[in-house]
Amino acid sequence: MASTSVRHHTMFIGGEDVDSGSAYEIRHPATDELVCTMAKGTVADADRAVASAREAFESGVWSGKSPAERQEIMQRIAARIGTDQDEFIAAEISCNGATVRQAAGFHVGMAGVHFDYFAQLAGSYEFERTIETDPVPTASTNTIRREPVGVCAAIVPWNFPLILGTWKIGPALAAGNSVVVKVDEKTPLSLLKLAHVAHEEGVPAGVFNLVSGDGPEVGARLASHPDVDKVAFTGSTAVGREIMRLASGTVKKVTLELGGKGPSIILDDADLDFAVDGVIFGCMLFSGQMCESGTRLLVPAELHDDIVARLVARVADLNVGDPNELATDLGPVISRRQRDRILAYIDGARAEGATIACGGGIPEGEEFQRGHWIAPTIITDITNDMPIAREEVFGPVLSVLSYSSLDEAVAIANDTEYGLSAGVWSRDTDRAAEVGRRLRAGTTWVNTWHAVDPRLPFGGYKQSGLGREIGLGALDEYTEAKHLHVDHTTDLGLATFALVLSTPRHG
Incomplete structure (x- = not known):
């Protein structure tokens, strides 16, 4: 039954509050402290x-x-x-x-x-x-x-x-x-x-x-x-x-x-400062716990090292901490189970030969020993057949892949069972939009991410x-x-069913 030391919440059925014989504990992801309890409903x-x-x-x-x-x-x-x-x-x-x-x-x-x-x-x-x-x-x-x-x-x-x-x-x-x-x-x-x-x-x-x-x-x-x-x-x-x-x-x-595994493609003419900030926003918002996050970054091979260096430097500026503070950029992930799942994906990528460019674990500091935290993570030396690049991690983890031609970039981007979101970064918006038309995703953004408008479909x-x-x-x-079909014919002889039924012999 519910604890008396915290507020207990009930279901709402037929305009009435409805309790049950058991309860869930709701815990704050940042501290693991008990927030309240909630009635645990049943099939009945x-x-x-x-x-x-x-x-x-x-x-x-x-x-x-x-x-x-x-x-x-x-x-x-x-x-x-x-x-x-x-x-x-x-x-x-x-x-x-x-x-x-x-x-x-x-x-x-x-x-x-x-x-x-x-x-x-x-x-x-x-x-x-x-x-x-x-x-x-x-x-x-x-x-x-x-x-x-x-x-x-x-x-x-x-x-x-x-x-x-x-x-x-x-x-x-x-x-x-x-x-x-x-x-x-x-x-x-x-x-x-x-x-x-x-x-x-x-x-x-x-x-x-x-x-x-x-x-x-x-x-x-x-x-x-x-x-x-x-x-x-x-x-x-x-x-x-x-x-x-x-x-x-x-x-x-x-x-x-x-689910999703959104590809984000930086073209060779992109404003890299603008694109890097946009990519981090696309991947790291809400600690990556968004189905349409841009979690796969495709970069030109010749710009790979420069872009990764910019990403690592920019991620270092992120303020990870108390979600109630206005200065905080990233908070915790939802649960210990989810944190451990994310860490398992990172460890698996490391074991397959990927490089952890930054992050890769729990942030340092006493305040991160409680709750469920993952440092913003960037992983390189990835191929698109690795689980880290194919499966939905649902955490602040960005996988960086290289491409040598635009056709290869599109092929890698579309090589997934998912198709929820995608993005393209370029100074030439016409060129970027043309690339976007080739991507198999329900929403494709150019030079932005997470732009959702109620007048536009999402799926x-x-x-x-x-x-x-x-x-x-x-x-x-x-x-x-x-x-709803209303027939206005009043003459029996002109009705469509006269095509099948003979004229009545007796009036």
Whole structure:
């Protein structure tokens, strides 16, 4: 049961706080200190949440509201993310160790902007349109309706719970669906607060439910549940495959945003100072714990040593430390397990003959003996067949590879099972954009990284995912297309079925 010395949090189902018989301990990644406890949900809790969501959907308390009504309520929620920003930031930092600057700018700042975008989509989305058709063989009116799918399950990862949760909750609510959010057990607090805020601002009970629980049990139940109509998942490719398998039993709609191994290509004409800073930002932000991080750097062979020297010198300027301090650039990684996994990848690369140009272990200093820390690491003498270059490390680790021609650079960049992100650095943006067109990735940046806009789609090629989140078509993933055909023929002899049925013998 939960300790009485720290705050205990519960799930939110049907507009009510719901506890369970056991609890997770939430520990701060920087210090390993106990922050709070969280109810550990079960399959029964998932079933209760789905039943609540289904009842709310069928009742029409939300799905029956006009788009304008949903927009108004959602805009109030978006505004609360801004006014309650400090609470949301504290929730993110205490659970996942994000720095305060990053949490303000990305984790929470972007979440409010993106939720407001989905609110606006609720009012502007074309839920119904009439299609002009030929009057032959019969005159008719044909309407395309976009209707909510029903109950949507959102399975959210630990790294960006609020923003990635918003990408699923926002369009689901905008389209008129009910949602069941399954939070990661390490980072439940920001989405739990969002659930309460949504209820306070007018989202009816049962429309927004939040459960916790182990992924192989609660997450799997939501993915396979016969009363869940859509599942949206962000996480590893391995788990994404299992989500697809489980969802196939009821042929439900699926959106998957999975792993990545983003290639970052510096061209021979690049401004090296600018590119080096951009590459470090692309790889090291949030200690590399981002699926679309640029973790493979491809450099011209003749510039390799110069670029590596610049990278090492620049990384030495990074301030690694307390995520609550404004001066901090890099904080900890999420857990001891993740830290040890990253160290194993680094040790494996070293054993295969790679060179650790900087970092490669736990930073020096007494303050780093608690919590889960990895020094920003740059590794050279790598080939693209090594695990360090092919597998998602999810840490502050940059792998540097050389290329001798642009064709070789593109071939190396595309030689991966992933296709989430890529980037090109060059003074000639036209040339860089042409290289970008050859890269097999859902997002390709030129002279920047992590540039995500709610109006533009985000998702991956190959085993980096299925479908797209955000963007102009975000609500398409949360609606079903219905063709409504109204025939205006009144003369039985002119009706299309007269082609098969003979004229009646008796009037």
